[in-house]
Amino acid sequence: MAKFFKRYRDRITGMFFVLPAVAYMLVMMVYPLLYNFLLSFRDLTVMNFKGNTSVFVGLSNYSTILQDPAFHQAFWQTLWFTAACIVVQFSLGIILAAFFNGKFALAGSVRGLLLVAWMMPVSVTGLLFKYMFLTEGGVINDLLKMVGLMGGAPLGWLINPSLAMWAVIITNCWIGIPFNMLLLSTGMSNISHDIYESAAIDGCTVLQRFFRITVPLLKTSILSVLMLGFIYTFKVFDLVFMMTKGGPLNATEVLSTYSYRQSFTLFNFSMGAASAVILFLCLMLVGVFYLRLIRKDEVM
Amino acid sequence: MVKTQVGKLRAVSGRVIAKRMLMNLIALLIAVAFLFPLYWILISSFKTDVEIFNKNIAYWPRDFSFVPWVHQLTDNDFLFSLRNSFVIALLNMTLSTVFGCTAAYGLARFRTPGKKIIMLLFLVTQMMPGSLLLTPLYLMFTGAGMLNSYAAPTLAIATGSIPFIVVTLRPFFLSLPKSLDEAARIDGCNAFTSFIRIMIPIARVGLVTCLVFCFLHGWNDLVYSMTFNIKASMRPLTANIYKFMDKYGTKWNQIMAYGMILVVPVVLIFVSLQKYIVGGLTSGAIKE
Incomplete structure (x- = not known):
């Protein structure tokens, strides 16, 4: 009996330590995740957000996305x-x-x-490399030219698709x-x-x-x-x-x-929610x- | 006989020394090539406007100008964003550490029911893309009137930081002998005081790693602050970069000074706490 009680107490103490973080994750992550999932089956846009008039549309967001060339x-x-x-x-x-x-x-x-x-x-890294990759005044094109790897016009790193x-x-x-x-x-x-x-x-x-x-x-x-x-x-x-x-x-x-x-x-x-779900599945x-x-x- | 052996040894150690010299040299070359972008952001931030717009790129500024730095550090908008960056980083650090450390300890020490599922929850969270939480959290925060606050980005960033702490710190607590805990209990500690007085001080290497990374998670965050805080006055430095680029156009010396000020704390933290960062990360972040 005492042994049982001791084991029980151990569990309770453990829960005290773990519970705050788990509760946090349930509210800030699991719930939003489910919300996002439900959202992907509705037609919520900025237009019907205030009036709360979005409706269930089934898989139509997914089919729209899967047919979108972009x-x-x-x-x-x-x-x-x-x-x-x-x-x-x-x-x-x-x-x-x-x-x-x-x-x-x-x-x-x-x-x-x-x-x-x-x-x-x-x-900052993105900003820095954006500067280094500039067509004119970018250090990467300048270095390429210096070592002779770029003969003609400077490369348009960020403007050439x-x-x-x-x-x-x-x-x-x-x-x-x-x-x-x-x-x-x-x-x-x-x-x-x-x-x-x-x-x-x-x-x-x-x-x-x-x-x-x-x-x-x-x-x-x-x-x-x-x-x-x-x-x-x-x-x-x-x-x-x-x-x-x-x-x-x-x-x-x-x-x-x-x-x-x-x-x-x-x-x-x-649509954003549905595409995020696809990203998550991948x-x-x-x-x-x-x-x-x-x-x-x-x-x- | 003995003499020739000594001679051989000398020749070998001579070769070893030469090899080590060569490796040091290669290491230096790697560092120079790899860290060139950092050199570039640094010297660009000290260039004059004339030099930035000059078609011939200068690899060493002809005259060092402190104007871009002074300009940033005396600009009110900049200082506000800098403050926001610190507030969000420190809030995230505090919040995540309190929740994360206790959970890591609880999961390492006690027979908590549902342990497997809880660990799985934290591990899966680490893999989730920010964009998955972005839309629902945006709508939730809008509903709660929490947009344009420190709370909104902090609460979102912590969903990444708390699992990071649990996964990193739990092995530390697991590796501590259980007898430590028991001895503390005999000396009159309860589970909580033993955690605060005994466990936390012993796990400090792991704890420092966690504090550093949670600070950096908050400091480096872009997407949450940018999405939840539309008001420029509530945005941290990272999220205000675009507004700032509209203001300065192609004055890249100003932009690089702005970036440098974001990098300086990272480098300072890194240089002073390198052993904690590398040690802590590698013991917990990846398992073999």
């Missing part, structure tokens, strides 16, 4: 943006992580310094590389040096060491970095909004800017795998 463009551009960013930031991130895993005086401090790129406000996405991708990689490096280098520092030493005795080359030892031993770490990378990149908003606002000619429109435009430029709240496709991967550690 949505298709935004969807494929988001995928392309995500894929390009992940390939670049992961491969450079893992190379840098391996490099800074070496024993030399500047390893720690330089690796730390690179992280500032990731911690800066994204709005076929170049704008590249400018945003490059900027996003600048933010993402140090983050990938940080997460991967933690995994690497956990690999015992004995393994490398015995490999060195067996005559292993640097490349063999990387692909035969580092990569297989880092498998879980690599998988979770890739999935986290997908999740963070796929929902990009601030950077695109600051650099191009989705332009020129929708060339850099992604799902989150599309959803934002529906809700807060066109004030078509239900994220959860990968999110489920990520959750399964880390489940063992996080949720006991």
